[in-house]
Amino acid sequence: MNTxxxxxxxxxxxxxxxxxTGNLIRVSAATGFELHLVRPLGFDVDDRSLRRAGLDYHDQAFLQVHDNWEACLATLAGDIAHAPPRRLFAMTTKGSRPYHEVQFQADDVIVLGCExxxxxxxxxxxxxxxxxxxxxxxxxxRSLNLANSASIVVFEIWRQNGFIGAV
Incomplete structure (x- = not known):
């Protein structure tokens, strides 16, 4: 059994x-969160500005690129055998619930759309x-910057779970 x-x-x-996305590559490296990108992307993953924003953290990030939403869901669901399904939360200005009211679990997923x-x-x-x-x-x-929005919620999830892996 996989533990x-x-x-x-x-x-x-x-x-x-x-x-x-480059900023979120840095967030992924700093927090240990996975970062999944769903195509189509508005850039190439080798884009110079993406690499510049991610600095030298690309090799420490947990980045995966998926051809479509269904492929991403399959990866998120199938990563560990016999585990309960992961909880997914959409981040949206049309959301009915403030993020800070959620009791986040250590393997929760936040999903954000394009800018x-x-x-x-x-x-x-x-x-x-x-x-x-x-x-x-x-x-x-109207809204906040995509990377800022993701970061706000990422750090709340991480805080609620005891900053797992932090020094």
Whole structure:
């Protein structure tokens, strides 16, 4: 029986801006979170600006690229035999629940859409209202930067789980 523990994960569906993904490569390396990218991407994973934003942390990040949402889900579901399913949470400005009200588990997954459109409607539709999270902000602000939004929730998940692996 495989006793390997699953890592928490960030999923970016159709990210468009290389520096946002590069910043999250650094977050992945710093926190131990997996980072999953779902094609189509608005850049090549060898893009210079992506590499610059990720600095020299690419080899320490837990990065996987998937051809589509279904392939990403299969990877997230099938990584450890006989384990209960991972909980997935959509991050959206249309979320009905503030992220800080969730009791996060150590292998939870946050899913974010592209910078200009958010999550595709067909992906968002797979999440019930209880799994659609938002970041509280003032009413006249449309949204936060993708990398900043992911980082806010990543560090809350990590904090709630005792900063596993931190020094």
């Amino acid at each position: 390997q523990k699953r890592r928490p994960a960030i999923v970016l569906v159709h990210p468009e801006i290389p520096p946002n 200009t459109k958010g999550l595709p409607a067909e992906v968002l539709a797979t999440f019930d209202n209880n799994h659609r999270l938002r970041i509280p902000m003032r009413p006249d602000i």
